[in-house]
Amino acid sequence: MSTPPPGLELRPLPLPASADADDAGDFVEMVRVRNLVSTEISGHDDFHLTPHELLPAYAPGPHEHRMLWTVVLDGDIVGRIGVDIPLEEGSRVAYWLVELRRAVWGRGIGSAAYELVEHTARAHRRTVLQSWAQHPASDESRLPSPTGYGSVPRDHAARFYLRHGHSLEQVERVGALDLTDPGLPDHLDRLLQRATLAAEGYRVVQWELPTPPEFVDGYAWMKSRMVTDAPAAGLEFDEEAWDADRLRRHERFYLDARRRMLVTAAQHVDSGDIVAFNELVIGGDGTQATHQEDTLVLSEHRGHRLGMLVKCAALIAWRSVAPHSPRVVTINAEENRPMLDINEAIGFAPIAYEGGWKKVLSPGE
Structure with a gap:
């Protein structure tokens, strides 16, 4: 040494x-x-x-x-x-x-x-x-x-x-999706239609930060589940308690930095619960890469193509939020095959590994 x-x-x-x-x-x-x-x-x-x-x-x-x-x-x-x-x-x-x-x-x-x-x-x-x-x-x-x-x-x-x-x-796996691909909009529309049929009993809700009051508790609960429901292998993560105050503190990081975040969630119609969500983030003048941050489907609501539903709905809406962003970058555990299957079907390709x-x-x- x-x-x-x-x-x-x-x-x-x-x-x-x-x-x-x-x-x-x-x-x-x-x-x-x-x-x-x-x-x-x-x-x-x-x-x-x-x-x-x-x-x-x-x-x-x-x-x-x-x-x-x-x-x-x-x-x-x-x-x-x-x-x-x-x-x-x-x-x-x-x-x-x-x-x-x-x-x-x-x-x-x-x-x-x-x-x-x-x-x-x-x-x-x-x-x-x-x-x-x-x-x-x-x-x-x-x-x-x-x-x-x-x-x-x-x-x-x-x-x-x-x-x-x-x-x-x-x-x-670090994956990237080319947002300039001229065939992407039609491809996403087709995937969203199929996911919507499979997700009977759920609806898509979306918002930009700050989170509307009616979704604060549900979104906070979903954030708390990220460390318990996402694959962690042999890494150690503390179980986190999220409430409205913690969520608002978390949002301030993006708002104070003047970064835009679009949250796309799946809401269970009968209960009103938020059961899946996806986050897309961009900063600066909107011409940089977009980052897909947390995505999660609660384990008890899997099997209804909710991951595909929220990701496609998010990417379609993102055209209006950041029309000049050239690509989306996302990171997923290599053993998280269900999420990687969704990403690959959408068009994400691996560009690096962590x-x-x-x-x-x-x-x-």
């Missing part, structure tokens, strides 16, 4: 009141470097955010404590470190990231940053460390997922995780 260079500093990053504030310079530069790292890994800018869009994600709240450091080498910001501490009762998890410019790899900087991650996790009495990384296509040997679905190359990121005691727990990594700290470590 390399000794870190003498000009290295790991600086806590104070958050400015706004991205335009006089003291926002370091935050703005951190976001610029974050975006450069994303492009170096993925080869595109679909995951870029502006400082104004990212800053609200770090607003203090009662459900999570988020910490940031800049990685500074010889006075220049070359990366960032993040540790997120969920505040659910009994939580033992910490989520972390270390992102570095490719030019400084192999100099012991990542290991020094990771040492800070573990120190921070232990200081908050967390024993489970979890992290995700994109693993671009590579000719290197493969590391299979323990779920039996998917693999990642033993690339620079994988070797880093393995060297620091992490195990691969899950592989996720690994979900985990380490359990031994007592006294």
Whole structure:
């Protein structure tokens, strides 16, 4: 393991009141470097955010404590470190990231940053460390997922995780849908018609944030089920309690960042319950990639093509919300075959794979 260079500093990053504030310079530069790292890994800018869009994600709240450091080498910001501490009762998890410019790899900087991650996790009495990384296509040997679905190359990121005691727990597929395909509108219309016939007893409801009052409780309940109903493999997630206040706090992240979110839900007609939902999000001027965020069908309502129903209805409505967005990007667990079947039928194609990594700290470590 390399000794870190003498000009290295790991600086806590104070958050400015706004991205335009006089003291926002370091935050703005951190976001610029974050975006450069994303492009170096993925080869595109679909995951870029502006400082104004990212800053609200770090607003203090009662459900999570988020910490940031800049990685500074010889006075220049070359990366960032993040540790997120969920505040659910009994939580033992910490989520972390270390992102570095490719030019400084192999100099012991990542290991020094990771040492800070573990120190921070232990200081908050967390024993489970979890992290995700994109693993671009590579000719290197493969590391299979323990779920039996998917693999990642033993690339620079994988070797880093393995060297620091992490195990691969899950592989996720990054998929993209070309919104400029001239045949897509008719294709979606046909899929929606078939899904509507299969979804007798359900209806589609849609809204942009903020959520209308009549849907707040149902939507909050669905958000709470994301961590219990979605495939998690060997990763550990805390069960979350969502109410109207938590939902409104969550929505502020998007609204304060001036990002648009369309929620498309399936409502059970007899009970009035929200039983499936899909989220599409875009920021900036509407010409960037769209991100499909949470999608879930409650387990007790599966078998009625509700996943296809909400996804197609969302994409059709999205033409009016963001007509200039070129594609939709989504991420799904590789073992989530029902959702991948829907995505593939719609036209999503895999463009990358991510690994979900985990380490359990031994007592006294």
